[in-house]
Amino acid sequence: MGPEEETEDEQLVKEIEAIMAYKFKDSKLVVEALIHPSYYYPCKPEITYERLEFVGDAVLNCLVAREVFTSYPELPPGPLTRLRAANVDTEKLARVAVSHGLHRFIRHKAPQLEKQIQEFMESLLEYPIHSNGLLDPPKILADIVESLLGAIFFDSNSSLEIVWEVYRRLAEPLINPETLGKHPVSELHELCQKNRMELRFLKETWTEDTSIEVLVDGNSVGSATYGNKKEIAQNRAAKAALDWLKNALADHDPPSDSQSDP
Amino acid sequence: MGPEEETEDEQLVKEIEAIMAYKFKDSKLVVEALIHPSYYYPCKPEITYERLEFVGDAVLNCLVAREVFTSYPELPPGPLTRLRAANVDTEKLARVAVSHGLHRFIRHKAPQLEKQIQEFMESLLEYPIHSNGLLDPPKILADIVESLLGAIFFDSNSSLEIVWEVYRRLAEPLINPETLGKHPVSELHELCQKNRMELRFLKETWTEDTSIEVLVDGNSVGSATYGNKKEIAQNRAAKAALDWLKNALADHDPPSDSQSDP
Incomplete structure (x- = not known):
């Protein structure tokens, strides 16, 4: 040296x-x-x-x-x-x-x-x-x-x-029980179960990258594409579906104790 | 108490x-x-x-x-x-x-x-x-x-x-590099590769228990059935195949430096 x-x-x-x-x-x-x-x-x-x-x-x-x-x-x-x-x-x-x-x-x-x-x-x-x-x-x-x-x-x-x-x-900060987020796929499963909705994950065939489509009650509500890692594509598709679904549920079903301004 | x-x-x-x-x-x-x-x-x-x-x-x-x-x-x-x-x-x-x-x-x-x-x-x-x-x-x-x-x-x-x-x-005794055994599936893969043999694992359909059959060059040389645990059935089938194969290879191909008694 x-x-x-x-x-x-x-x-x-x-x-x-x-x-x-x-x-x-x-x-x-x-x-x-x-x-x-x-x-x-x-x-x-x-x-x-x-x-x-x-x-x-x-x-x-x-x-x-x-x-x-x-x-x-x-x-x-x-x-x-x-x-x-x-x-x-x-x-x-x-x-x-x-x-x-x-x-x-x-x-x-x-x-x-x-x-x-x-x-x-x-x-x-x-x-x-x-x-x-x-x-x-x-x-x-x-x-x-x-x-x-x-x-x-x-x-x-x-x-x-x-x-x-x-x-x-x-x-720091270490993740604690309060800041521990939910996994998007689990959260989506829970949300659909609670609202009695049918949830399906579909994988696009014939594409080089992995494309995942999320269907809720037969309608596409989220999708994602990510190289060759199915898990990432699936998580991102679930997250997109969650965002869409939460929005849709909030629009259709406003909380009764809502105190929002008119 | x-x-x-x-x-x-x-x-x-x-x-x-x-x-x-x-x-x-x-x-x-x-x-x-x-x-x-x-x-x-x-x-x-x-x-x-x-x-x-x-x-x-x-x-x-x-x-x-x-x-x-x-x-x-x-x-x-x-x-x-x-x-x-x-x-x-x-x-x-x-x-x-x-x-x-x-x-x-x-x-x-x-x-x-x-x-x-x-x-x-x-x-x-x-x-x-x-x-x-x-x-x-x-x-x-x-x-x-x-x-x-x-x-x-x-x-x-x-x-x-x-x-x-x-x-x-x-x-004790802790397992050391000398006593660390090979996993039967890996060992079988290596042996087949070395002898240029085609190796396949087949799973019996229509059975309640998991049955695995090992085919080497198209011939069944080992099988095992084990409840609902595919891994155990697969390992045991590989072990059976290994035992059979080692025997067969020894019969066909005796080591030249063998010093066994007549």
């Missing part, structure tokens, strides 16, 4: 330490946590963030499980699981990464990554809070949050408390 | 402490860790093992992730994940439960449970080591190992080291 490269690493470590508010004993862990498998291309990658990400993911799940268990002693296991998931899923972690600028430090040779990250950051303007399945964030953004937490876990001699302090600060 | 019931709880705690080699400060956690949702039937269960299991599962995943990461510094993330999974999956944990007699302390009102546990224990005679997907253990056996580990985690003030000491002793 030349002196110039050494300085680059040192600079990287300093900036990451400032963001994470944690001082590393073993700064090699920081560098490792940010190396994408493409970085050594065309050579075989010797070190990538993936091993640290594997551990960081498990540590984070453990910490958030403990947090929701102790914060909500009355909450049954089902809602506990959903609450944990929302606080550690790809979208939540990708938001953490970009809001603290961690994506700037990824070492990679995958040119499309920059564009994907840029697009995700732009879509956050449209979805300022967790979208519950409408966004498709680049997984690498979540991965590096996990790998950096894994690095801190080992560097701190397996201290759960230190890792938790770091993540809690980076991730 | 009457004095008799108190004695029963005390007895329970003592026996669990002996098995886990851990002395609880808060013995209510032990009781909670062993209450199946059926126990309070027909009343709504107030306390069940499920919340502790949720945390215990996450703690165990974290501990085994750390263990395989540090024990095998050269192992890529894929094999790390498989190694972790094998040491925390339902079969491994169910084996831990029955080998230490933990199943005797489950508080439930689900009569079929006893029979399922009995059948699982009998099947262990046929499969003395991890079956890699051929067995279908009652999930509750894995659940109570996780809930008891969750109980120790909270009782020990979130000490990863204490929980790890307990689990390592209960679970």
